[in-house]
Amino acid sequence: xxxxxxxxxxxxxxxxxxxxxxxxxxxxxxxxxxxxxxxxxxxxxxxxxxxxxxxxxxxxxxxxxxxxxxxxxxxxxxxxxxxxxxxxxxxxxxxxxxxxxxxxxxxxxxxxxxxxxxxxxxxxxxxxxxxxxxxxxxxxxxxxxxxxxxxxxxxxxxxx
Amino acid sequence: xxxxxxxxxxxxxxxxxxxxxxxxxxxxxxxxxxxxxxxxxxxxxxxxxxxxxxxxxxxxxxxxxxxxxxxxxxxxxxxxxxxxxxxxxxxxxxxxxxxxxxxxxxxxxxxxxxxxxxxxxxxxxxxxxxxxxxxxxxxxxxxxxxxxxxxxxxxxxxxxxxxxxxxxxxxxxxxxxxxxxxxxxxxxxxxxxxxxxxxxxxxxxxxxxxxxxxxxxxxxxxxxxxxxxxxxxxxxxxxxxxxxxxxxxxxxxxxxxxxxxxxxxxxxxxxxxxxxxxxxxxxxxxxxxxxxxxxxxxxxxxxxxxxxxxxxxxxxxxxxxxxxxxxxxxxxxxxxxxxxxxxxxxxxxxxxxxxxxxxxxxxxxxxxxxxxxxxxxxxxxxxxxxxxxxxxxxxxxxxxxxxxxxxxxxxxxxxxxxxxxxxxxxxxxxxxxxxxxxxxxxxxxxxxxxxxxxxxxxxxxxxxxxxxxxxxxxxxxxxxxxxxxxxxxxxxxxxxxxxxxxxxxxxxxxxxxxxxxxxxxxxxxxxxxxxxxxxxxxxxxxxxxxxxxxxxxxxxxxxxxxxxxxxxxxxxxxxxxxxxxxxxxxxxxxxxxxxxxxxxxxxxxxxxxxxxxxxxxxxxxxxxxxxxxxxxxxxxxxxxxxxxxxxxxxxxxxxxxxxxxxxxxxxxxxxxxxxxxxxxxxxxxxxxxxxxxxxxxxxxxxxxxxxxxxxxxxxxxxxxxxxxxxxxxxxxxxxxxxxxxxxxxxxxxxxxxxxxxxxxxxxxxxxxxxxxxxxxxxxxx
Numbered sequence: 001x002x003x004x005x006x007x008x009x010x011x012x013x014x015x016x017x018x019x020x021x022x023x024x025x026x027x028x029x030x031x032x033x034x035x036x037x038x039x040x041x042x043x044x045x046x047x048x049x050x051x052x053x054x055x056x057x058x059x060x061x062x063x064x065x066x067x068x069x070x071x072x073x074x075x076x077x078x079x080x081x082x083x084x085x086x087x088x089x090x091x092x093x094x095x096x097x098x099x100x101x102x103x104x105x106x107x108x109x110x111x112x113x114x115x116x117x118x119x120x121x122x123x124x125x126x127x128x129x130x131x132x133x134x135x136x137x138x139x140x141x142x143x144x145x146x147x148x149x150x151x152x153x154x155x156x157x158x159x160x
Numbered sequence: 161x162x163x164x165x166x167x168x169x170x171x172x173x174x175x176x177x178x179x180x181x182x183x184x185x186x187x188x189x190x191x192x193x194x195x196x197x198x199x200x201x202x203x204x205x206x207x208x209x210x211x212x213x214x215x216x217x218x219x220x221x222x223x224x225x226x227x228x229x230x231x232x233x234x235x236x237x238x239x240x241x242x243x244x245x246x247x248x249x250x251x252x253x254x255x256x257x258x259x260x261x262x263x264x265x266x267x268x269x270x271x272x273x274x275x276x277x278x279x280x281x282x283x284x285x286x287x288x289x290x291x292x293x294x295x296x297x298x299x300x301x302x303x304x305x306x307x308x309x310x311x312x313x314x315x316x317x318x319x320x321x322x323x324x325x326x327x328x329x330x331x332x333x334x335x336x337x338x339x340x341x342x343x344x345x346x347x348x349x350x351x352x353x354x355x356x357x358x359x360x361x362x363x364x365x366x367x368x369x370x371x372x373x374x375x376x377x378x379x380x381x382x383x384x385x386x387x388x389x390x391x392x393x394x395x396x397x398x399x400x401x402x403x404x405x406x407x408x409x410x411x412x413x414x415x416x417x418x419x420x421x422x423x424x425x426x427x428x429x430x431x432x433x434x435x436x437x438x439x440x441x442x443x444x445x446x447x448x449x450x451x452x453x454x455x456x457x458x459x460x461x462x463x464x465x466x467x468x469x470x471x472x473x474x475x476x477x478x479x480x481x482x483x484x485x486x487x488x489x490x491x492x493x494x495x496x497x498x499x500x501x502x503x504x505x506x507x508x509x510x511x512x513x514x515x516x517x518x519x520x521x522x523x524x525x526x527x528x529x530x531x532x533x534x535x536x537x538x539x540x541x542x543x544x545x546x547x548x549x550x551x552x553x554x555x556x557x558x559x560x561x562x563x564x565x566x567x568x569x570x571x572x573x574x575x576x577x578x579x580x581x582x583x584x585x586x587x588x589x590x591x592x593x594x595x596x597x598x599x600x601x602x603x604x605x606x607x608x609x610x611x612x613x614x615x616x617x618x619x620x621x622x623x624x625x626x627x628x629x630x631x632x633x634x635x636x637x638x639x640x641x642x643x644x645x646x647x648x649x650x651x652x653x654x655x656x657x658x659x660x661x662x663x664x665x666x667x668x669x670x671x672x673x674x675x676x677x678x679x680x681x682x683x684x685x686x687x688x689x690x691x692x693x694x695x696x697x698x699x700x701x702x703x704x705x706x707x708x709x710x711x712x713x714x715x716x717x718x719x720x721x722x723x724x725x726x727x728x729x730x731x732x733x734x735x736x737x738x739x740x741x742x743x744x745x746x747x748x749x750x751x752x753x754x755x756x757x758x759x760x761x762x763x764x765x766x767x768x769x770x771x772x773x774x775x776x777x778x779x780x781x782x783x784x785x786x787x788x789x790x791x792x793x794x795x796x797x798x799x800x801x802x803x804x805x806x807x808x809x810x811x812x813x814x815x816x817x818x819x820x821x822x823x824x825x826x827x828x829x830x831x832x833x834x835x836x837x838x839x840x841x842x843x844x845x846x847x848x849x850x851x852x853x854x855x856x857x858x859x860x861x862x863x864x865x866x867x868x869x870x871x872x873x874x875x876x877x878x879x880x881x882x883x884x885x886x887x888x889x890x891x892x893x894x895x896x897x898x899x900x901x902x903x904x905x906x907x908x909x910x911x912x913x914x915x916x917x918x919x920x921x922x923x924x925x926x927x928x929x930x931x932x933x934x935x936x937x938x939x940x941x
Contacts, residue, residue: 017267017269054891081213082261109214136282138281139262157530
């Protein structure tokens with residue numbers, strides 16, 4: 001892959017096993033590397049690290065903006081797979097106001113259920129954002145509490 | 161759908177595991193037409209995400225000849241359109257699972273080529289490890305033609321539900337945890353009230369009598385008015401005898417009401433105070449039994465508030481508010497009965513506003529309850545800020561962040577204020593409204609009463625009696641409306657306490673405990689796995705530790721050493737595999753009995769408030785002074801203890817101030833020595849002290865280790881020179897095992913680390929391991 005950006009002295013490709021393959025400037029090949037955002041919630045576009053399967057950093061991408069388009073697409077596709085954080089668009093129903101409580105939610109990834117183990121699994125972040133971790137460790141995001149419809153807000157309010 | 165039981169022809173011969181339990185009805189009708197003759201369903205896994213990670217329902221099925229993937233198209237009609245992919249078993253097929261942030265990915269490889277992948281989130285009863293194992297077994301059996309070996313099953317220690325080796329969490333027991341506590345929480349307090357039922361009954365009878373006594377005076381106003389005052393106005397002289405009788409009756413009933421009221425309040429307050437105390441003790445006892453996992457997820461301030469102030473609030477509620485309320489209800493019922501017996505029509509008018517007020521109370525109750533729950537949460541937020549800051553006061557001061565902490569506290573306080581303001585808005589409107597309704601009710605009675613008197617249906621005396629009754633009646637309604645708020649406060653407090661009580665320990669006591677008489681200290685860890693949240697911390701780990709052997713655990717932080725030790729102590733339970741002591745699964749040993757065999761020395765020794773002697777004897781409170789001194793001597797703590805102003809009686813605080821890190825550590829070593837455990841766990845026992853102190857502690861440790869099964873975690877390899885075997889861990893797995901010489905000879909991770917430390921270069925184990933992997937890469941490239 002031709003690199004336009006002088007900061008990018010590596011190549012990234014997908015191997016036959018469907019994994020990301022990283023080749024550094026010296027031509028050393030690393031299979032099964034991971035892409036990790038440094039601030040997945042507060043600044044998702046700002047820092048991105050390529051991590052070897054042993055957990056060591058191979059390259060640091062400070063911003064996705066000036067990436068070659070091909071590389072950028074590959075990275076974004078991989079991140080979409082890795083970063084599963086459905087955004088809750090509506091809360092249809094909750095099984096009880098006491099935890100553990102099973103919620104019927106509409107997310108940007110479709111309808112699903114989540115089990116809230118305790119109220120402290122709801123994190124209030126800045127700018128009215130809310131992060132909910134369900135029983136199985138899946139993170140659900142509410143991007144703006146204010147923009148949620150009245151019904152959902154009323155239900156959520158009982159847990160805040 | 162009528163195709164309910166068409167598949168399970170063969171289900172009886174299958175072990176009842178989650179992946180081989182009956183297929184949901186929805187899938188049965190879809191799957192059935194695609195199965196060939198004599199094809200058996202062996203396991204299934206519901207895949208709930210598609211390639212774009214949208215929630216949809218797919219199914220992976222393992223039969224005795226192939227892996228089948230069912231993917232219904234969008235419409236979920238009765239006759240779904242399903243696309244089916246099949247992968248008939250052939251050599252070199254391999255199923256691999258990994259997970260990240262709660263999303264699991266199954267990948268099917270043929271050689272190194274990935275031919276399919278599926279994503280799903282964990283739902284209640286999917287066990288993918290078991291699914292993969294089934295796949296491997298079926299695949300091998302299909303190719304080789306040999307039948308699948310029958311697995312040994314082990315029942316759940318709690319409910320005897322048969323479990324397989326891979327399946328660690330019992331699906332029966334774990335589903336119970338998901339059921340939310342009932343909203344009628346306050347009634348659950350009966351469990352605590354039951355021991356006092358006779359006192360409660362006595363209190364109730366006294367309450368009945370005293371309430372009845374208070375209702376006598378208004379009744380006496382009828383003859384007083386009709387037989388004395390009104391005849392007098394009409395020129396009849398006052399009958400002094402009758403007046404004396406009536407006034408005497410008034411006084412007598414007042415005195416009776418006073419004495420009865422006093423005894424009922426006293427008895428019931430006594431009982432409620434005891435209920436509150438029981439509640440506190442039982443909750444605390446239960447809290448202590450919960451696993452470390454629970455404490456990891458909770459903040460100290462919150463737990464303290466629950467056990468302390470919440471239980472007190474419930475107590476006040478029972479002794480004061482509930483008592484008043486019950487009295488009020490009794491009074492209303494009795495008053496209503498009296499009023500109806502005197503004059504049904506006027507009684508009807510008098511009671512008219514009652515349902516209206518009741519309705520209003522009901523409306524406001526809901527609003528207030530959520531509000532009070534909110535206040536509780538905000539309140540624990542405030543105390544959490546305190547609980548965070550006060551122990552960390554040195555850091556706060558060192559970085560000069562007092563202003564920031566103050567504003568954090570202020571913020572929490574503001575939040576508290578805002579929530580309270582919102583509630584007060586409803587609340588402040590509530591009381592005056594009730595008063596207003598009372599006035600209107602009185603007005604109504606006056607108007608109707610005057611009209612009735614004008615028609616000669618009632619006497620003036622009856623009207624005055626009614627007015628006297630209902631002015632009491634309505635003031636009670638007013639105070640009854642106050643019960644709403646206190647009940648809600650108490651109910652939310654009770655809910656938060658029952659939240660603790662309902663929490664089932666994730667480290668359950670065995671139902672049929674096995675007792676070990678003599679413990680030799682052999683530990684076997686078989687394919688143990690552990691997940692912390694959505695992160696797999698220990699993966700398929702096998703290790704056998706012989707009695708009396710010393711094992712050194714080496715690895716960088718996060719490699720799972722401490723977790724492994726926590727699992728051995730049964731602070732957590734393994735999520736897969738098993739750990740056994742002398743051949744007995746540690747889950748079937750009573751927890752406290754098991755832990756008595758373990759001596760634990762931590763990196764940060766914790767000293768409780770009390771004397772040094774008490775701290776040493778913490779694990780064995782009945783130890784003699786001679787034993788304490790012997791332990792202290794062996795721990796090389798004796799001399800410095802004697803240098804303290806009060807010797808063994810010197811008081812130390814919760815963080816052991818006044819003692820150095822090394823001194824505190826030696827006290828904790830003495831503590832471990834005193835209980836004479838068969839198994840000893842040293843978790844970075846010398847990490848936080850200087851080299852000189854380390855030598856001192858090392859001497860103490862050598863005494864401790866002697867003859868015991870020891871597991872030592874250490875960063876500095878010099879501390880492990882006595883270890884029989886060294887276990888090098890990385891990413892939750894064992895990378896190398898062997899004694900010092902073997903590991904040096906194999907020139908692996910340990911060799912590099914040792915070389916680096918011998919040269920006295922400040923090398924981290926992380927670097928050594930990464931260098932090694934890079935070297936391996938180069939070698940393989």
